[in-house]
Amino acid sequence: MIHKPKIVVIGGGTGLPVVLRGLRDQDADVTAVVTVADDGGSSGILRNYINVVPPGDIRNVLVALSEMSPLELDVFQYRFKSSDQFFAGHAIGNLIISALSEMRGGIFPAVQELSQMMKIRGHVYPVANEPLTLNAEFTDGTKLSGEAEITAAHRQIKRVWVTTADGADGDQIQPVPEVLAAIRAADQIVIGPGSLFTSILPNLTIRAVRDAICESRAEVVYICNIMTQKGETDHFTDADHVRVLNDHLGQNFIDTVLVNIQPVPKNYLDFKQWNEISQPVGHDFQGLRDLGCRVISANFLRLKDNGAFHDRDRVVAELMNRLHQVHE
Structure with a gap:
């Protein structure tokens, strides 16, 4: 039996699904590790009302790795119009994930069941089985909690960390065991x-995740953002970007x-x-x-819809090229 390379992709937001969509069609065993600290938009409302892990990032990752028909995916991604007062802004997929989380007693079993239903090629693992709160300290010494509030503050961030509802911090938070197992078995870790x-x-400020990455023998690849x-x-x-990552993990791990x-x-x-973007990321190759x-x-x-994005095919081709070079 030929060994399929194991690739673990860690992140959230809109960038993660782009890479996953390209990796889905490669001959690789792909695992997505997804943040559960989002508290904005539809995800934040559902999180506050029914105390579930915010489903938005997970929904987009499921769609990226799914082999369902385009119509089925369109229905899953459909977002109600703002004029539909009760459901305004909610994506159907967010409601389904939230419902399954209640039915199965947590986000992790819900996502595993939904992965089967949606014919996922690979694995989708929320980093933890409970909602986490993102906290930030800014360079002026002030602190804020909540991903949406931190972003809206428009202040320079010094460091971030996550906590649970009962106050446990990154040193105490227990990630999903499958996340740690996937990282330890990985041939390549993509951030x-x-x-x-x-x-x-x-994801990386959870100590157990951080330690697993730093102890891994896999090549750790960081896909740097195009825009600030x-x-x-x-x-x-x-x-x-790399300096901040290394500082949070306490060593040069990229x-x-x-x-x-x-x-x-x-x-x-x-x-x-x-409106989130500012300017192209500067280059400091010596740094x-x-x-x-x-x-x-x-x-x-890739230029699309008057925005600057990563070209999925070129990025994935380079990731696969790195895998082959490392394991030759």
Whole structure:
């Protein structure tokens, strides 16, 4: 039996599904580890009303790895119009995930059951089986709790950490055991792309997850964001992103960084439509090398709907290329 390479992708937000959609069609065993600290939009409302893990990021990851028909996926992703007062803004998939979480006594068993129903190629693991709260300390010494509030504050973040409803911190939080097992068995660990402080780091500030990654023999690849994010990474270079990751984990753990060097046309971006973005991430290749990183710089850019995104096919081709080189 031929060994399928095991790839673990860690993150949340809109960047994670892009990479997963491309990996789904590769001959690989793919596991997505998804943040449970989102508290904005439909996810936040459901979290507050019925005390479930926020389902939005999980919903998008399920869709990315699903082999259901386009019509079935469209129904799952359908979001009620704002004029539908009771259901305003809710995606049907969020309601289904929330209902199954109540029926099965937690988000993890709910997602495993839904994975079978949705014909998932791979595995989808919420990082924990309970909602987590993201906390941040800013460079001015002030602190805030809640992912949505932290992002809206538009202040420079110094560090973030997660807590449970009863006050347990990252040292005490128990991640889902399957998450740790997947990380330990991985041939490649992929981090990002996604919001550095609010999508990626909430997973990594759980000590058990952090330790498993640092102890892993797998190559750790960071897909650096193309654009900086308002209120999170203003004026950041690619090396700044890696430096923040390393500081939170207490060691230089990123082995390889994928960096887009294709210029983003200034007049193409619609900053009103994509109001989270600020400017292209700056390059500091010497800084990356000083952090012990292998740098792969290439055209990873895809221009779409007046926004700048990662080109899924080019990113996935590079990830698979890294796997083959490492294991030759």
